[in-house]
Amino acid sequence: MILKVSRLGNPVxxxxxxxxxxxxxxxxxxxxxxxxxxxxxxxxxxxxxAAPQIHVPLRVAVLEVAQHPRYPEMAPIPLTYLINxxxxxxxxxTIEDWEGCLSVPELRGLVPRYKxxxxxxxxxxxxxxxxxxxxxxxxVVQHETDHLNGMVYLDRMKDxxxxxxxxxxxxxxxxxxxxxxxxxxxxxxR
Ligand code: NI
Numbered sequence: 001m002i003l004k005v006s007r008l009g010n011p012v013x014x015x016x017x018x019x020x021x022x023x024x025x026x027x028x029x030x031x032x033x034x035x036x037x038x039x040x041x042x043x044x045x046x047x048x049x050a051a052p053q054i055h056v057p058l059r060v061a062v063l064e065v066a067q068h069p070r071y072p073e074m075a076p077i078p079l080t081y082l083i084n085x086x087x088x089x090x091x092x093x094t095i096e097d098w099e100g101c102l103s104v105p106e107l108r109g110l111v112p113r114y115k116x117x118x119x120x121x122x123x124x125x126x127x128x129x130x131x132x133x134x135x136x137x138x139x140v141v142q143h144e145t146d147h148l149n150g151m152v153y154l155d156r157m158k159d160x161x162x163x164x165x166x167x168x169x170x171x172x173x174x175x176x177x178x179x180x181x182x183x184x185x186x187x188x189x190r
Pocket of ligand 1: 100101102103143147189190
């Protein structure tokens with residue numbers, strides 16, 4: 001089922017989400033929640049979705065980049081379920097790049113993120129996940145897990161002056177010469 005996405009101003013986006021009890025992961029209701037999150041992410045062409053974005057204050061996120069229609073140049077990220085994720089930077093190296101968010105529609109902004117992060121979480125079957133995500137993958141993980149702590153990408157921006165409406169972003173930000181700070185055009189909605 002496609003769910004309604006919460007937008008900035010809804011307190012559910014600013015609360016700290018609760019851990020999922022591992023013994024609940026197999027429950028039919030919880031498994032249906034995971035299906036609904038994926039369906040909702042696909043419907044809105046997001047590359048990730050966190051449970052607070054569908055009004056559920058639990059520490060759950062889904063992510064996937066598979067031949068994204070608007071960003072075919074992105075390296076694919078397999079469909080991943082992150083339950084109770086813990087994210088730790090591998091080192092201090094950060095990269096600034098564009099982000100958008102389904103809960104902050106129509107906007108893009110430049111956000112610094114750790115280049116590589118270690119991710120520990122439970123998967124859809126309660127299985128233990130432990131992997132290192134890099135570059136865009138790391139960015140999506142950090143964006144989604146921020147949602148579980150009541151943060152949105154705007155809170156991470158160093159300078160709000162890059163904030164652009166989509167139309168203007170396409171018209172101006174993407175047409176700047178490659179000498180600018182980041183040459184990338186990646187900006188999935190999460
Ligand atoms: Ni988001």
